[in-house]
Amino acid sequence: MKSLFITALALLMGTLAGCATTFHSSKSEMEARPETLYEVHLVDADSGTQLSMKALAQKLAHTDVIVIGEYHGHQAAHLLQSRIQAALHHQRPLQVLSMEQFNLDNQAAIDAYLDGKTGETEFIEDSNAWDNYRASYRPLVEFARQHGLPVVAANAPAAVVRCVGRTGPGYLNKLPANERAQLPGNAFMDTPAYRDKFSAAITSSHSAAGEAMSERMLNTYKAQLLRDNTMASRILSAHKEHPNAQIIHTTGTFHSEEHLGTVALLRQRAPDVSVAVISPVVWPADAEKAPVEKSRNKGDFLYFIQPLPQEFLDEDRERKAMSARFQRPNNETCQEDSP
Incomplete structure (x- = not known):
């Protein structure tokens, strides 16, 4: 699966993410943990x-x-x-679906599928869709297709993100003019709180190492900012193109929780655009009731879910698997690699 999960300092980090589902009548408190991996307890974070x-x-x-x-x-x-997506469409039929899970250089493949010019397998191949597309994102795209709604490929091109992570933000200056024009101005706009969060996420999982590694980590962070700024820019472009439409954006929760990442950049770029954040919270194994108070800063609305099974217990196997998962293609070069 093309997960965008933060893994190792030597590997280009992607993103942390989120999940959940099944709904209950309004209650003041949740009485039990979600019973299945499909179920959520949905909560107003403020109240x-x-x-x-x-x-x-x-x-x-x-x-x-x-x-x-x-x-x-x-x-x-x-x-x-x-x-x-369906509930919001019922009350506001003008809607746009924006997705981190597709890169902007594959927008034409999405449009061709929505226009009935390709079949689903052709679309999946042409758009370089994530391995879990059919299981996870097919319902969203199909709802949009069936209702004639736009779908925005919101993420930055994967090859550009990888090369920024390897060689630094100056890589954008080496891109052809038409490719650079697709990316946002001020592509590495930042917020201090997000940088602190990113650094904490990295150092909590990996040991710090020397000045060279610090430079690599900074480049990896710049690659993360490129994703967030691109997504914010693509969302705002869709808002400008469809001013009366409501935009739904799906993303890994690291890009949005605590109103950081893409959300903070949206607000910097367009303070008048209203944004609501819905964030996942894993139901704690050691608590009878989910700690809303502890988690409410994660978003405007929270959904409590069961944790996924742990992938690895053997650290050596995990390290090897992560290295294989995030190894760049053998034929991939950045312009600075060329003679």
Whole structure:
């Protein structure tokens, strides 16, 4: 799976993500952990009140951009996204779907599929869709296709992100003019809180190492900022092109929780555009009730979910698997690699 998960300092980091799904009547408190990996407990972060899907949709009726964070591949997150998409469409039929899961250089492949010019397998191949597309994102794209709604490939081109991570932000200056023009101005706009969060996420999983590694980590962070700035720019372009439409953006939760990443950059670039963040929270194994108070800063709305099974218990196998998963293609070169 083309997960965008932060892995190792020597490997280009992608992103952390989120998930969940099944809805209950409004209650003041949640009574038990979600029973299945499809179920969520959906909560208003401000009041701590549990929400039904209808109540959530009503609260979001006049919001310009709804950002739904996910843990990539979690069944509950993807089911939740689909249900939110449909519920919001029922009350505001003008809607745009924006997705981190497609890169902007594959927009033509998405448009061809939506226009009925290609079949699904052709679309998946042409758009370089993630390996879990059919299981996780097909319902979102199909809903948009069936209702004639635009789908925006919001992420930066993967090859450009990798090369920024390897050689630094100056790589953008080496791109052909037409490729650079697709990327946002001020492509590495930043916020201090996001940088601190990124650094903490890296150092909590990997040991720090020397000045050279610090430079590599900085380049990796710049690659992360390129993703976030590109997504913010693509969302705002869609808002400008469809000013009366509501935009739903799906993304790994690291890009949006605590109103950081893409969300912070959206607000910097367009303060008048209203944004709501829906973030996943893993139900704690050691608590009878989910700690809304502890997690409410993660978003405007929270959805509590079961944790996914742990991938590895053997650290050596995990390290080898991560290296293989994120190894760059043998034929990939950045312009600075060329003689």
